[in-house]
Structures are given as C-alpha cells and as structure tokens.
Amino acid sequence: MSRLGTIGARLYRGEIGYDFVRHRKFWYGVSILITIAAIAGVAIRGLNMGIEFKGGAVFTTPSTKVSVADAREYAEEASGHPAIVQKLGNDTLRIQVAQLNTDQAAQVKSDLARDLKIDADKLGAELVGPSWGKQIANKAWTGLAIFMVLVVIYLAIAFEWRMAVAALIALIHDLTITVGVYALVGFEVTPGTVIGLLTILGYSLYDTVVVFDGLKEGAKGITKQNRYTYSELANRSLNGTLVRSINTTVVALLPVAGLLFIGGGVLGAGMLNDISLSLFVGLAAGAYSSIFIATPLVADLKERDPQMKALRKRVLAKRAKGETEPDESAADGGSDGTGADDDPRNEDAGDTAAASTGPSAVVGQRGRGRSSGRRR
Incomplete structure (x- = not known):
C-alpha cells in the first residue's frame, strides 16, 4: 500500500x-x-x-496573418471602444466590440476589412443586444x-x-x-x-x-x-x-x-x-x-444545544477524574473499537448503544476489539 x-x-x-x-x-x-x-x-x-451582457458586435475573420495585438488596435481605432480579440483555430480571429448599434457596426466592419486587408463579404458580423x-x-x-x-x-x-x-x-x-x-x-x-x-x-x-x-x-x-x-x-x-x-x-x-x-x-x-x-x-x-x-x-x-452542553460537561468531568483517555484510544484504534463506556454498570447495554456512537461508527467501520478490563 x-x-x-x-x-x-x-x-x-x-x-x-x-x-x-x-x-x-x-x-x-x-x-x-x-x-x-x-x-x-x-x-x-x-x-x-462580456458582450452578451453589454451589447455590441462580434466580427469573425477568415484565416489571416494579422496578430492579435494589431487586430485589437485596428478595432479600437475603427470603433472608438475597447475591443477583445481572441485567436481561434485555422488562424481566424474573433473580435468583440461593445456598445455598437447597427449603423456603427456596419462602419466598423468596413474599416476592419480595409485594415485587415480582407474582403468585407468574408468578414462575419453579428450584432448582440444587451437585453x-x-x-x-x-x-x-x-x-x-x-x-x-x-x-x-x-x-x-x-x-x-x-x-x-x-x-x-x-x-x-x-x-x-x-x-x-x-x-x-x-x-x-x-x-x-x-x-x-x-x-x-x-x-x-x-x-x-x-x-x-x-x-x-x-x-x-x-x-x-x-x-x-x-x-x-x-x-x-x-x-x-x-x-x-x-x-x-x-x-x-x-x-x-x-x-x-x-x-x-x-x-x-x-x-x-x-x-x-x-x-x-x-x-x-x-x-x-x-x-x-x-x-x-x-x-x-x-454545541449551543442544551443537551450537547450537558454532554460536554459530563465528558470533561469524567476526563478530569481520569476515567477516559480519548487521545490514547484514538492512537491505538479505539477503546475496544466500539466506543463503549467503561462503566461496569453499563457494560452490556453500553457496548450496544456505543456501537453506533463511538468513533468507529463515525467513519463507517468497526475497529478491532480490545477490552479495557478496568473495574471500579
């Protein structure tokens, strides 16, 4: 392992x-x-x-050798707005410009086609509304x-x-x-x-x-x-x-x-x-x-629950008397693997009840048995 x-x-x-x-x-x-x-x-x-939330236009170029930085500069000069340029497969570019209406998008498309040296008919354009x-x-x-x-x-x-x-x-x-x-x-x-x-x-x-x-x-x-x-x-x-x-x-x-x-x-x-x-x-x-x-x-x-507060007091009081060693039992696999109380008055009933409340029940598997053998 x-x-x-x-x-x-x-x-x-x-x-x-x-x-x-x-x-x-x-x-x-x-x-x-x-x-x-x-x-x-x-x-x-x-x-x-994104442009889907602000509105604007998306332009998709055919295969081009123009760099992303140059395409962004051309788009911002043509539109007067910040542009987002992403390089797609086959050397195509996706150019997003926000806050453009229909007339502005047509003008930007024409200017981009000229600057990128491509046919305007091959430059895809899509107008997205903010609504x-x-x-x-x-x-x-x-x-x-x-x-x-x-x-x-x-x-x-x-x-x-x-x-x-x-x-x-x-x-x-x-x-x-x-x-x-x-x-x-x-x-x-x-x-x-x-x-x-x-x-x-x-x-x-x-x-x-x-x-x-x-x-x-x-x-x-x-x-x-x-x-x-x-x-x-x-x-x-x-x-x-x-x-x-x-x-x-x-x-x-x-x-x-x-x-x-x-x-x-x-x-x-x-x-x-x-x-x-x-x-x-x-x-x-x-x-x-x-x-x-x-x-x-x-x-x-x-722990703010009254029952849990009472339980904590009982546990701490018992440990103060030296009747329970939780750290030691956790280190060697549990106090009999079931979490049963050491009190001989509850020896039989305690083993059954604690089987579902002890540490082994928390992690879903019963530990190895080990009797404490202590009597008061």
Whole structure:
C-alpha cells in the first residue's frame, strides 16, 4: 500500500487525524480574509462583462496573418471602444466590440476589412443586444435563488437545520471567492461563466453532504455515552472522509486544469477560459469549505444545544477524574473499537448503544476489539 493509502486507512480508522474543529477559529479567519479580498476585487476592479451582457458586435475573420495585438488596435481605432480579440483555430480571429448599434457596426466592419486587408463579404458580423444578456443574468439569479432554497429545505429535512445553515454559508463562501477571482484576474464574464458558477454548486455540496451523512449516523444516541463530545465526533467524521474528499477533488480538478491552462493558456482557445476558470476555482473552494467551514460550523451550532452542553460537561468531568483517555484510544484504534463506556454498570447495554456512537461508527467501520478490563 502506498504511503498516502496507509495514511488514508489510518485516518479512516481514527488512529490519526487533524483537529479541524479545535483550530476552526484560525480557518474562519483565513476564510474571512479571502472573502474580503474577493469582495474588494469586485468593488474596486469590477467584473469584465462580456458582450452578451453589454451589447455590441462580434466580427469573425477568415484565416489571416494579422496578430492579435494589431487586430485589437485596428478595432479600437475603427470603433472608438475597447475591443477583445481572441485567436481561434485555422488562424481566424474573433473580435468583440461593445456598445455598437447597427449603423456603427456596419462602419466598423468596413474599416476592419480595409485594415485587415480582407474582403468585407468574408468578414462575419453579428450584432448582440444587451437585453439578451440581461435575460440570461436574470434567469441565472432566479435559478440560483431556487437552488439555494431547495438545498436548505432538503438538508433541513434529511439532516437538520444547523447543517442546512452551514452548507448555505459554505455555498455563499464558494460563490463569492469565484466571482472575486474573476474580478481580480480580469477574465471576461460570459454565459459560459454563469453555467460554470451554477455547476460548481453541486460539487461544492458533494463533500459536505458526505461528511454530514457520516456525522448524522455517528451522532445517533450520542447523549447516552460519556466518552466523546459532539465536536470530537464531528472531527472524527471529517477525518474519516478526508482522503476521499482530497482524491475526488484532485481527479475533478485535473481535466478542468487541462482546459484552463492548456486549452485556454497554451493553445489560445480563449473561450474555454469562461467556464474552466469558474469550475477550477469553484471546485477548489468547495473542497476547502467542506473541510474547514461547513463541519466546524455545524459543531459550533450544535454545541449551543442544551443537551450537547450537558454532554460536554459530563465528558470533561469524567476526563478530569481520569476515567477516559480519548487521545490514547484514538492512537491505538479505539477503546475496544466500539466506543463503549467503561462503566461496569453499563457494560452490556453500553457496548450496544456505543456501537453506533463511538468513533468507529463515525467513519463507517468497526475497529478491532480490545477490552479495557478496568473495574471500579
């Protein structure tokens, strides 16, 4: 087994792990700083909206030896507006000029054909109205709002309202970062960008729901034991799915990175940047938020519950008496692999109840049996 596989197996069994919940304030701070930077980027630089949202004309040339820089200069001189030029296959160029009406587009087409030294009839021209882009934006906002509402309702029913709130905050975090990166990088926002933003919502929820499902199962009957607090169970559930989250994210990022860096950067297929950047940033932000934001937030909200407060007091009181050693049991595979209470009065019933509440239940597999043998 590879080293990564060995580490993953030990994480899965609860033998090792990083305390994400205990260090949650640090990661909250990191997330807040990133979010502030993203919002500042949008506020200061703004979004480079595509022609579909601003209106204008798109000109497509036949095969030409004119460089992108020269074509941009010709288009800006002819129109008096900034132009975006992309090199397509077979040495063709796509020239976008915003804020042109029909008469202006015809004049710009004539001037471009002259400067580029091509036949005006071979220079394709398409006029795009801003109302079309506004319709797309409005439908996208409507779809986003409906999606958010449905997600909250589903998670509240399938899990609980605290998990729904945490997942919603993580989603907003991911969308804000993605939009902020677009503003800072200056990539053009097109309908492809909107599609990418809506697509990453599902990816963002995937790892979060996997952890929540394990946490829901592990927390059944949690108040009947005195070994682990809710935050500790949440942390063990998160560590149990950590390697799987990393693997699925890396596998998803590789083809998207190919589209972004190879297709868009090396090969010059600029239109691929529209959707690939949003997917790349959204996938990475989704994996981050599911680990460092969503689950710790659930633990924070759950620990405010009176039952969880009482459980924490019992657990801490028992540890103060030296009756439980959670770190030691986690290091050697669990206190009998079931999380059963050591109290002999609950020896039989405790083994059964704790089988669904101990650390092994959180990660989905029963550990190796080892009786503590202690009696009071």
